[in-house]
Amino acid sequence: MRAPVSLVLGAALTGVFALAALVSLVWTPADVTALAVGERLRPPGAGTLLGTDQLGRDMASMLMAGARTSIAVALVAVGIGMGAGVPLGLWAAARRGGLVDEVLMRANDLIFAFPALVIAILITAVFGPSAVNAILAIGIFNIPVFARVARGAALTVWSAEFILAARCAGKAAARISVEHVLPNIANLLVVQGTIQFSLGILAEAGLSYVGLGAQPPTPSWGRMLAEAQTFFYSAPHLAVLPGLAIVLTVLGLNLMGDGLRDLLDPRLRRAVR
Amino acid sequence: MRAGRWGRAGLHAGGRRIHDGSPGAKGLARAAASARLAHMARYLALRFLSLALSLAVASVVIFAVIQGVPGDPAAFMLGLNAAPETVAALRAELGLEGGLGQRYIAWVAGMATGDFGISYTYRVPVSELVADRLAVSLPLAAYALILSTALALPAGMLAAARRGGPVDWGIIGATQLGIAVPNFWFAMLLVVLFAITWPVFSAGGFPGWEAGLFAGLKALTLPAVALALPQAAILARVMRSALIETLQADYIRTARAKGLSEGAAIRRHAFRNALIPVLTILGLQFSFLLAGAIIIENVFFLPGLGRLIFQGITARDLIVVQSVTMLLVFAVILVTFLVDLAYAAVDPRLRKRG
Numbered sequence: 001m002r003a004p005v006s007l008v009l010g011a012a013l014t015g016v017f018a019l020a021a022l023v024s025l026v027w028t029p030a031d032v033t034a035l036a037v038g039e040r041l042r043p044p045g046a047g048t049l050l051g052t053d054q055l056g057r058d059m060a061s062m063l064m065a066g067a068r069t070s071i072a073v074a075l076v077a078v079g080i081g082m083g084a085g086v087p088l089g090l091w092a093a094a095r096r097g098g099l100v101d102e103v104l105m106r107a108n109d110l111i112f113a114f115p116a117l118v119i120a121i122l123i124t125a126v127f128g129p130s131a132v133n134a135i136l137a138i139g140i141f142n143i144p145v146f147a148r149v150a151r152g153a154a155l156t157v158w159s160a161e162f163i164l165a166a167r168c169a170g171k172a173a174a175r176i177s178v179e180h181v182l183p184n185i186a187n188l189l190v191v192q193g194t195i196q197f198s199l200g201i202l203a204e205a206g207l208s209y210v211g212l213g214a215q216p217p218t219p220s221w222g223r224m225l226a227e228a229q230t231f232f233y234s235a236p237h238l239a240v241l242p243g244l245a246i247v248l249t250v251l252g253l254n255l256m257g258d259g260l261r262d263l264l265d266p267r268l269r270r271a272v273r
Numbered sequence: 274m275r276a277g278r279w280g281r282a283g284l285h286a287g288g289r290r291i292h293d294g295s296p297g298a299k300g301l302a303r304a305a306a307s308a309r310l311a312h313m314a315r316y317l318a319l320r321f322l323s324l325a326l327s328l329a330v331a332s333v334v335i336f337a338v339i340q341g342v343p344g345d346p347a348a349f350m351l352g353l354n355a356a357p358e359t360v361a362a363l364r365a366e367l368g369l370e371g372g373l374g375q376r377y378i379a380w381v382a383g384m385a386t387g388d389f390g391i392s393y394t395y396r397v398p399v400s401e402l403v404a405d406r407l408a409v410s411l412p413l414a415a416y417a418l419i420l421s422t423a424l425a426l427p428a429g430m431l432a433a434a435r436r437g438g439p440v441d442w443g444i445i446g447a448t449q450l451g452i453a454v455p456n457f458w459f460a461m462l463l464v465v466l467f468a469i470t471w472p473v474f475s476a477g478g479f480p481g482w483e484a485g486l487f488a489g490l491k492a493l494t495l496p497a498v499a500l501a502l503p504q505a506a507i508l509a510r511v512m513r514s515a516l517i518e519t520l521q522a523d524y525i526r527t528a529r530a531k532g533l534s535e536g537a538a539i540r541r542h543a544f545r546n547a548l549i550p551v552l553t554i555l556g557l558q559f560s561f562l563l564a565g566a567i568i569i570e571n572v573f574f575l576p577g578l579g580r581l582i583f584q585g586i587t588a589r590d591l592i593v594v595q596s597v598t599m600l601l602v603f604a605v606i607l608v609t610f611l612v613d614l615a616y617a618a619v620d621p622r623l624r625k626r627g
Contacts (some may be wrong), residue, residue: 013565066341068388091496106323109323109327110327110330110331113331113601113602113605113606113609114331114605115601115602115605117565117567117568118563118567118598118601118602119598121529121567121582121583121586122335122338122339122594123338126338126339126341126342128492166538175596182571198453202584204453205455205458206455206457206568209457210567210568210571210583222455225457225458225461229459229461232461232464232465232469233469236465239458239461239462239465243454243455243458243461243462245449245459246453246455246458247453247454250452250453250455251449251450251453254449254452254453255449
């Protein structure tokens with residue numbers, strides 16, 4: 001089986017930023033907490049690879065550390081969504097048509113009805129802006145997404161004959177859900193996971209852009225953009241580089257999601273999306 | 274045409290088959306009609322019930338979250354040295370007296386009659402503030418929605434008509450990029466290009482509609498473009514895949530077989546049928562536009578609802594935050610409800626979901 005081009009390209013893009021984030025845990029070209037006002041607003045190439053920001057911090061290092069924040073927030077938010085959403089979806093599918101199913105799905109509709117960012121802003125505003133609250137706010141909205149995908153996919157699996165066999169063998173619904181349903185819907189969950197991951201990166205950038213995400217001195221792409229706004233004339237690279245980082249990461253994840261979908265479900269290949 | 278559709282739905286719902294001209298066909302048809310009416314009534318009742326329930330739960334959640342904010346707004350407003358009596362008087366004025374349940378009921382009852390409470394900082398009714406801000410936010414959302422639809426539908430149709438070709442790939446690539454670009458960053462780039470490098474538009478602010486329609490629209494153009502781009506990318510993809518799916522239907526093959534060109538088949542037959550998923554996304558995008566506008570309004574310093582929420586948060590003007598959030602959620606729930614009803618009218622099959 002040949003991997004789709006989009007998967008290779010997407011995985012490569014995502015890989016670069018994931019690697020940058022990982023490396024930043026142990027090494028960055030320069031210290032991101034060290035301020036050097038004399039070195040401020042250097043353009044890219046002059047001594048440093050990507051220049052320096054308004055406080056003289058090395059942009060390459062800031063971008064690497066920012067990747068760490070973005071990826072960590074989005075990853076944990078996807079974890080919350082999967083961790084809570086998938087069991088709920090499986091439960092609803094196991095009790096399909098019953099009261100549990102109905103209540104869970106109505107609750108899902110309700111969360112979908114909230115403009116996600118409005119509530120994220122509300123949560124971070126009430127409990128104070130921090131990376132943890134940003135994670136919670138984004139994570140909560142991932143729960144109904146995964147619950148819906150898991151339920152929908154699980155419903156088709158439940159009508160399969162091997163499920164009937166398992167039921168005849170006397171297995172309980174919970175055990176069937178874990179042993180037979182879950183492995184069969186894992187593909188879809190992985191694809192949805194990459195999509196939610198990219199949406200999480202965008203949401204984190206938005207929240208920290210308006211000052212409700214990670215707080216200084218933790219570097220974050222969104223806040224770097226907000227701070228760059230006053231330096232449009234003197235240092236355009238401050239506004240361009242973090243934005244490019246966001247675009248490339250999100251693009252990478254979306255391409256990877258599309259590629260994975262094509263790879264895992266060849267029937268959809270013609271429709272693309 | 275229309276009657277035919279409803280009629281089919283009724284027969285379907287009744288689970289009976291009627292042969293015209295056979296004895297008793299009239300009676301059966303009448304029975305089917307009343308069954309159809311009962312079905313519709315049941316559907317509408319259920320939809321209304323779930324609408325009311327959604328609104329009730331949403332209001333409780335929003336109220337509970339805002340009440341969870343530590344601190345007393347009255348004491349916050351008057352400062353540390355305020356006399357307890359002054360604070361108590363202000364609390365009464367702001368409607369902060371009484372238990373949680375009492376205050377919740379007062380808030381909801383007020384909202385129902387258009388009384389959103391009195392702003393802690395501006396000391397004017399929140400409804401006045403909201404009305405002022407809506408004059409910016411609503412035109413902005415509508416402008417963005419029109420732009421994105423005008424851009425996305427032709428692009429999606431073109432891509433579907435040329436599927437697999439270089440035009441298709443170009444459009445798909447553009448939409449991938451459009452989805453990945455954060456709208457606030459795109460807004461920043463627009464400001465650099467069209468307000469600083471070539472100063473065609475202003476970098477922010479709003480002159481007010483008193484300055485004239487043209488001046489107002491000009492101030493909203495860059496924000497609307499920034500809001501519309503990601504929406505257009507999503508919409509174009511949905512349009513494209515819905516059309517491609519529809520083009521594989523048998524009636525399209527029939528239309529082609531009778532000699533219609535592919536373009537004519539798309540325009541006359543496929544387009545309308547592909548509109549259903551597009552309508553869904555348009556409904557959903559309303560909520561994205563509202564949320565996206567919060568950030569974009571902050572980029573362009575537009576005095577809209579989004580900035581009102583933000584100012585409310587920084588000034589601890591909680592009643593403003595609470596009421597405006599509820600208003601936004603209400604708008605989204607209402608739009609979703611209307612889209613659902615519109616579908617049921619267009620596609621009888623969807624009514625069965627209840």
